Amino acid sequence: MPDGARDVPVNSSPAVAANAEGDEIEVLESTDVLPVAPEDQWKSLFDKYDPESSGFISTERFRDLLAAHGSELDPHKVEVLLALADSNADGKICYQDFVNLMSNKRSNSFRRAILQGGRQLKEAGALRDEVGLGLSQRLVRHVAYETLPREVDRKWYFDSYTCCPPPWLILAITVAEAAVFIYYGLLLDRWVLQVSSPSFLRSPLPYHPQLRAQAWRYISYAFMHAGIDHLGLNMAMQLLVGVPLEMVHGALRIGLIYVCGVLAGSLAVSITDMTAPVVGSSGGVYALVSAHLANVVMNWSGMKCQFKLFRMAMALVCMSVEFGRAVWLRFYPQAFPPCPNPSFVAHLGGVMVGLTLGVVVLQNYEQRLQEQSLFWIFFSVYFLFVLCAVFWNIFAYSLLDVRLPPTP
Structure with missing residues (x-):
């Protein structure tokens, strides 16, 4: 974990408090701070790897972030995030691109990056190889393969579909x-x-x-x-x-x-x-x-x-x-x-x-x-x-x- 993580207040991010142990949990429970919005949580996480507050982090630090917190994220989002890191020729990841992915939004720059990075996704990690899915999840996966031609789009759709509103x-x-x-x-x-x-x-x-x-x-x-x-x-x-x-x-x-x-x-x-x-x-x-x-x-x-x-x-x-x-x-x-x-x-x-x-x-x-x-x-x-x-x-x-x- 980079040194910048020590500068973040304990109660500034529910993720930090949830991953911490001992006294830090007690501090969070003893305060009356309401849970912050998810975007604030992601910003706190991103800022730990961006101590200069430039709004960008290097692809190396971005990979460190995924290695440290990848288990907390959806595996499909991790895969697309890695594709984003591999596709960025300038060696930097923008905070807004990170937020767009985590909130199921796509900006123009992020979409272009995905179009390039999606070609590098491994077929071994295809959505159709997943096991243990419920009936509704299998239906959504079936629909994804019926209508979408790219694996990265199928995974994106599978993760973000909520059936609200229904068809x-x-x-x-x-x-x-x-x-x-x-x-x-x-x-x-x-x-x-x-x-x-x-x-x-x-x-x-x-x-x-x-x-x-x-x-x-x-x-x-x-x-x-x-x-x-x-x-x-x-x-x-x-x-x-x-x-x-x-x-x-x-x-x-x-x-x-x-x-x-x-x-x-x-x-x-x-x-x-x-x-x-x-x-x-x-x-x-x-x-x-x-x-x-x-x-x-x-x-x-x-x-x-x-x-x-x-x-x-x-x-x-x-x-x-x-x-x-x-x-x-x-x-x-x-x-x-x-x-x-x-x-x-x-x-x-x-x-x-x-x-x-x-x-x-x-x-x-x-x-x-x-x-x-x-x-x-x-x-x-x-x-x-x-x-x-x-x-x-x-x-x-x-x-x-x-x-x-x-x-x-």
Whole structure:
């Protein structure tokens, strides 16, 4: 222990008091000092190795700190801290970088260091080799290997995940879709090909070209489905893919991809299939699935999920079956002439969102979206698409003299 440790008051750090023996514990118990915040505790620990109060310590002293206190830290954090020490070319460790790691935060400088130091992590210390994990821990580890391509990120996620908040968004959307389907199943007395019921499009939820001025329909159509097969495939895909993605990336990012996919789907239909209505959550589901699959392909060597080739093939088969059903239904004999059946173009709009905006959102799970230049490029392109589609819906129908089906 360096000499600087003797200058720190006993009651200035709970860690010092907890590691001390004899009279020092009695001094802490005899005072009325409240426990200090964790960051103050780490600063006290860091200051013992930084007697000059420069805010930096050498990598040699940093290693001494880890050797002396490594048993008190999470082993994964120790490993990442060592990677940080190995990656710092200037031979110094900043206090703020140390705090960022201990408080599960990542600054830009720290993130760059981890990107370099992470390459030096030993595969022998992989997260998948750990034993004695509980059921919930094994689930979190499984999700980490399903969605993250780098071992350092998997360990970071495994250590910091608290299930607070839980993955509520995708579950809530799925429950809402199932509830709406059951409601209309009872109302229409039809569970297969609900779309063939004359009353189906009279709901306030589906997108219909005659009612395109009702802006909420560009989103609300996702809660209506053509039949139980349509609902079942969409629910299966969004639960199997969406819930793990939300556990890793959070509701904000996954919600962004999902809503952008849904909106792009209805707008794409309003441009390319101008006389058709739209129902189903396929735009949002396909945005999530295509973004995830593209992320797996781009990081193929780093992804350690089991049977990844087989599972990718099964995902593509399910998407193809669902898309093929939508194409068949579009050209099926019209349920209520002259209105055509719902369009399949929303699927393609969702795929385009997933392959562009979705890939960027999922690529660096710990990096803030506002710090990614590529995110702003794709988001600007998406915004321009939405803006052009709005003007198209306002002016193109009358200019092209499109003959729309009657209002349901």
